Amino acid sequence: MKDFLLDVLQLFFRMIPHPTKPRLITFGKPTRQSPVLVTVNSSLTVRRLSKVLKDEDCYLLVAPAGGINVWCGSVGGHFSIESIISIIKTSGIESLVNHRRLILPQLCAPAINSKELNARAGWSGQFGPIRAEDIPEYLRNGKRVTTAMTEISYAPKDRLEMAVAMSGSIIVRFSLLPLIILGWWGMTRFAASVLCSAVVLHLLNERLPGSTDTRKALLVSPLAISLLILISWSEYGVSIWSLVFVAALTMISTVLVGNAHSGYTPFKQCSYSRQFYGYPPLKIDIVTEACTGCTLCDWVCPVDCFAPIQQDNNRTTFIMANPVNCVECGACLVQCPTTAVVNLYETPGHSPELSCA
Amino acid sequence: MKAFESVPGRYDLGMRLVTFGEIVELRSEIAAEVPDNANVLDIGCGTGSLLPLLARRGARVVAIDKSPEMVTTARERAAAEEILDSVSIKQSTAMEIDRLFHENQFDAVVLSLVMSELTDDEQTWLLNQCARILKPNGVLLVADEFRPDGFFRRVAFSALRFPLHLIAYLYTQIKGLVTPNWWWKTYYVIVELPLMLLSFFVGEPLTAPLAEPHTFLPNTFRVVSVKHFWSGAIRLLKIQKADLSQ
Numbered sequence: 253m254k255d256f257l258l259d260v261l262q263l264f265f266r267m268i269p270h271p272t273k274p275r276l277i278t279f280g281k282p283t284r285q286s287p288v289l290v291t292v293n294s295s296l297t298v299r300r301l302s303k304v305l306k307d308e309d310c311y312l313l314v315a316p317a318g319g320i321n322v323w324c325g326s327v328g329g330h331f332s333i334e335s336i337i338s339i340i341k342t343s344g345i346e347s348l349v350n351h352r353r354l355i356l357p358q359l360c361a362p363a364i365n366s367k368e369l370n371a372r373a374g375w376s377g378q379f380g381p382i383r384a385e386d387i388p389e390y391l392r393n394g395k396r397v398t399t400a401m402t403e404i405s406y407a408p409k410d411r412l413e414m415a416v417a418m419s420g421s422i423i424v425r426f427s428l429l430p431l432i433i434l435g436w437w438g439m440t441r442f443a444a445s446v447l448c449s450a451v452v453l454h455l456l457n458e459r460l461p462g463s464t465d466t467r468k469a470l471l472v473s474p475l476a477i478s479l480l481i482l483i484s485w486s487e488y489g490v491s492i493w494s495l496v497f498v499a500a501l502t503m504i505s506t507v508l509v510g511n512a513h514s515g516y517t518p519f520k521q522c523s524y525s526r527q528f529y530g531y532p533p534l535k536i537d538i539v540t541e542a543c544t545g546c547t548l549c550d551w552v553c554p555v556d557c558f559a560p561i562q563q564d565n566n567r568t569t570f571i572m573a574n575p576v577n578c579v580e581c582g583a584c585l586v587q588c589p590t591t592a593v594v595n596l597y598e599t600p601g602h603s604p605e606l607s608c609a
Numbered sequence: 610m611k612a613f614e615s616v617p618g619r620y621d622l623g624m625r626l627v628t629f630g631e632i633v634e635l636r637s638e639i640a641a642e643v644p645d646n647a648n649v650l651d652i653g654c655g656t657g658s659l660l661p662l663l664a665r666r667g668a669r670v671v672a673i674d675k676s677p678e679m680v681t682t683a684r685e686r687a688a689a690e691e692i693l694d695s696v697s698i699k700q701s702t703a704m705e706i707d708r709l710f711h712e713n714q715f716d717a718v719v720l721s722l723v724m725s726e727l728t729d730d731e732q733t734w735l736l737n738q739c740a741r742i743l744k745p746n747g748v749l750l751v752a753d754e755f756r757p758d759g760f761f762r763r764v765a766f767s768a769l770r771f772p773l774h775l776i777a778y779l780y781t782q783i784k785g786l787v788t789p790n791w792w793w794k795t796y797y798v799i800v801e802l803p804l805m806l807l808s809f810f811v812g813e814p815l816t817a818p819l820a821e822p823h824t825f826l827p828n829t830f831r832v833v834s835v836k837h838f839w840s841g842a843i844r845l846l847k848i849q850k851a852d853l854s855q
Contacts, residue, residue, distance in 0.1 A: 267804055269812040274728060316728060318813055334675065338704045342730035372705065424807065425800050528797050 255299060262296045265424070266417035270295040271319025276343035277302065280309035284350045287391060289380070290339070291357060292317035292331050297384075304384045308391060311348065315339040323518075326363035327531075327581055333364055337373045355380040355395065358402060361552035361583035382554060397551075404518045404554040408455060415454035418516040419447040422508050434497060441498060444483065445476040445505040452476075453513055469510030476502045519555065521580050534580040535596040536572055542592035543569040549584035549593055558584070631838045635845060636662060638836055639719060639750050642847050643668055647716035650742065652703050652735075653723035657683025657696075664692040668717075673709070675702040703727070703735055710742045717748045725754045725816040732825055740829045745852035749830065750845065754818040757841040766818075766842050774816075778809050822846055 262270050272295040279302075288311045291297055298314055305312060316338055317331035325331035336354070340346065356364060358379040366377040381390050381401035390397060423443045430438035452472045453465070462468040480498045515522035525531040536557065538549070545568040550558040559573035570592075572578075584593045640662035643649055647668050651659055654672035656679060663670050674680050680700045687696045701709060703723060718739045724732055739749050757766050782805050783798060819825065822832050829851050836845040 265807065265811075268808040271811075271813045274730070319811075334702050334704070337702065338728075338731055341704050341707070342728070342734050372708075374708075421804065424803050428803070527793065 258295065258299070263413065263416050264420035266296075267421035267424075269319035272298055272314065274314050274316040274339055274342070276339075276345060277312040277314060279305045279312065280307070282309045282311055282348075284348070286310050286349065287355055287395070288313060288345060288349060288351075288353070289355045289387070290315055290336060290360075290377075292320065292322050292325050292335075294319050294321050294325075297321055301384050301387075304387055308388060310391070311345060313339045313343055313345060313354075322357045323359040323362075323581070326360045327521075327525075328529075329363070331360055331363055333369055333372060336364065336369065336375075336377075340373055340375060352376060353378060358382045358397075358552060359554065359581075359583075361587055362581045363586070365586050367589070379552060402551060402554065403556055406518055411454040412451065414516050415450040416447070418454070418509070418512055419443075419450045422446050422450070422505070422512060426508060430501060434501075438497065438501065441480050441484070442501050442505055445473075445480055445498075445502045446509060448476045448479055449473065449502075449506045449509045450513075453509055454517075457513070457517075464510070465513040466507055466510035469506040469513065470503075473502050473506040476506065519577075519579060531580075532595070533597055534578070534582055534585070536575070536578055536580075536584060537594055537596050538570055538572055539592050539594055540569050540571070542590045544590055544592070545569050546589060548587050548589065552583040552587050554581070554583070555579055631843060635752055635838055635843065636721075638845055639721060639752055640666060642748065642750055642845070643717045643719075644748065648714065649717045649719065650706075650710065650715045651719045651721070652706070653721065654683050654698065655679055655721075657686045657698065659719065659721065660687055660696050660698075661690045661692055664690070664695045668695070670696045671710075671715075672696060672698045673701040673703070673706070674698070675700070704731060706735075706738050706742065712741055713744045714742050715747060716744055717750065718743055719750045719752075721750075721752045723753070724751060724819055729825070732819075733827075736825065736827050736830070740827055740850055743850045745850060747850045748833075749848040749850065751822075751848060752843070752845045754816060754842060755844045756818045756820060762841060770818075770842075774814070775809060777815060779805060781815075782808075818842070822848075 272293050274293045277298075286309050289301075289305075290313045291301055293314045293316055298312075301312060313336075315331065315335040317325040317335050320328065320330045322331060346352075352375045354369075354375050354377045356377045356379050359382055361379060364377060369375060369377045378395065379397070379402075380395070381387060381397055382404060383401070386397075386401045390401060423446055427439050427442055430442040434441075449469055449472045452475060453460070453469050457465070457468065460468040460471055462471060477499055480502060481495065484494050484498065514520040515524065521531070526533060538558070540563075545560065547560075547570070550560070550570055555574075555577040557572055557574050557577050558570045560568050561571055563569055585595060587593075636659050639659060643663060643666055645667055647666075649663055649668045649670045651663070651670055651672040654660065654674045657672060660670055660672060660683065672683060674683065677700050680698055683698050684693075687693050687698065699709070720735075720739070724735070727735065736749075743749060757763055782801070822835075826832070826848065830848045831851060833847045833849050835847075838844065
């Protein structure tokens, strides 16, 4: 019951941190060879992992990362090698297992470089699957990830979840204005229209016509308007003023939803991060001469940007095959063991020998 | 204070304001407690404001701080004060001292405003490490926020601390703003304020004042003296490592 309430609260208030105590969690009856997994101290993440790991024999290190999820925490600097060092030292895991191998969530690749982790903490890191649900299969397969485990998926269930999370954040941010101008009536109508348009836009995004998310969202607004009128009508009957206010509120909320939409999907970086927090824009490419074909960039890329090509001298190298997919998470930049992966924005004069496919 | 850490230029001023100037006195008291000509480790040296005071007492100091900006600032200060030959500054977190230093290496370890930023487990680990790297009869100096004694003091302390922390928190959130456009800035602050306030109440606190020393000190340590600053909210503990050979 408590878990269910927390689930609902943390679904709606997804945009604020949910810290839980950094600690070591033991599942089943682990031995001295049992795998050691690492995650962040977001309460939602830990609860979900606990659900999928309950039948396994393993250790889970909950590293201090400000209560923020793995991907956002890694890119935003909350989840770092320091977090892992701290939890290794305080949990006493070194006295519980014989090996020194951590299984890291793949989406922490923008922050955690295995080589540096090894040098500073004496532990090696290996990237596991992106999704928690894949972990049992990953452990049974002898800790080998399949291609599907390393790619971001965005199933209808996730879309619905993100739609509610996004509505929550928009409602918390913007509902003060309708509350002041139109009172409780206006605020509830605003919230309902945000929720309705967000759900429709997230579920049907690729199928809606329109070149931008805002235009797609405006297409949804008639649906939201009719829904709201239906609600109002059942309560008080319809007056011309309520129609005008409902239409205005719906237009405003759909524009807000449309603007915010792409940043809440796993396929685009949040526009706030660049506009307000100064995250550098990335334009990733691979310098063929420096590439050793180690496959690490292809492995850590969650959106399938890279592809191998056969060189003349029987050497396989990687190229940036799908630059449109790039979410600018920077995982490949951090992980590349040579300096083959480069950010073109930081390369003076976009050197001509770089091959952009 | 994590709030001021990312901006070394403002750190000293911010700390002076938050402690109402008592940090200056605190620093000279720390330096006074360090034995003459000692090997000293300063964990979390910040802008290195303690280093000249220690060097003047003939100490050979190793200073560490986790922030690269702070290390640069501290090095500049050491160079300006011409104490570089007795001071070495490294970038490292407090949680890595087990790999950096060996047993019985230091006569004194200074933990100035470090403990309150750590979790309980990290505090325990760090104190045990300090016990390891200190020589027998070595001195551990803990200068930090403590929960004051007495109900009324505690209420007054919380009443003062809460707005200071709220301001510090909002400051860290807003300092990230890089957009030069003032209109966007205003928009951002107005729109984000509800979420910032929620995060402040739900998220992890910036610092947590320490409880009574006997609740977190390992057995090998013994509190020698306690000095009170800011009416007991900030204390300087002089702690001695027991000489187990006796």
